[in-house]
Amino acid sequence: MERYYITHLKELESESIYVLREVAAQFENPVLLFSGGKDSIVLGWLSKKAFHPAKIPYPLMHVDTGHNFDETMVYRDNFINLLGARLIVASVEASIRKGRVSDETGKYASRNVAQTTTLLDAIEEHKFDCAIGGARRDEEKARAKERFFSHRDEFGQWDPKNQRPELWNVFNGKKNPGEHFRVFPLSNWTEMDVWQYIAMENIPIPSIYFAHKRKVVHRDGIMLAVSPFVQIDKSDNVEELMVRCRTVGDLTSTGVWRSDAATIEDIINEVAASRITERGGRFDDKRSDTSMEERKIKGYF
Helix, strand or coil, X not given: CCHHHHHHHHHHHHHHHHHHHHHXXXXXXXXXXXXXXXXXXXXXXXXXXXXXXXCCCCCEEEEXXXXXXXXXXXXXXXXXXXXXXXXXXXXXXXXXXXXXXXXXXXXXXXXXXXXXXXXXXXXXXXXXXXXXXXXCCCCXXXXXXXXXXXXXXXXXXXXXXXXXXXXXXXXXCCCCCCCEEEECCCCCCCHXXXXXXXXXXXXXXXXXXXXEEEEEEEECCEEEECCCCCCXXXXXXXXXXXXXXXXXXXXXXXXXXXXCCCCHHHHHHHHHHCCCCHHHHEHHHHCCCCHHHHHHHHCCC
């Protein structure tokens, strides 16, 4: 890797570690939201570096839809052990059983929206005053509106027009009882930065990020992995292809891409040549033109 890129990545690493240490200094009970995707993996890795040789001073929490890739679940447990961290699982399935949310039905059913209620319930149950997330500004237009420290009201909601200034890396974490913050230490990173950092640090990642043979169904311009959670009918075109995931969510929302990428270097070259953003393959973002912003305002991560 060229010296320029290493210097650039070290600067990003330093900024993110500074933000994570600010979280530990300003909040009493933070949590890191962990999906098993590359951004939350990097956040976990940075957290370990930020507080070494001590343990990470906050738990990692997975909002589990129950519709995950098997590979992600195996990876999650292995990575938590590697970090020596504590894992909390907030279950959408449990939220459905309690009547907090309803399970969608039909061909386009997803539990993506239900994650918001499960997340907010877990924040209230554990009395978390800060939730650290892996969102980046280059991912999606709604996420570009976030600050490093993003205030949420007592209902867990976000007002994109009422955010605090962040001058000279001075972050204001003051809040009223019942309110909390979302903090985004990777705000200035790009998808390419994340992959180059993973390569530089030799961070293990889930196998679904590499090309593999999988049955897929074509749906509204997106390929979804065939699974018990994706309803197939006679009109659907199902075929087996070499694909990989570019972003990781659950099986009903994560689109897959045709790919032959077998190494991190292959992925970096593929990302460099792509003219489609990684969230261009997220089925949940297709529900409306403002779907991400609508969900974030209501409390989604």
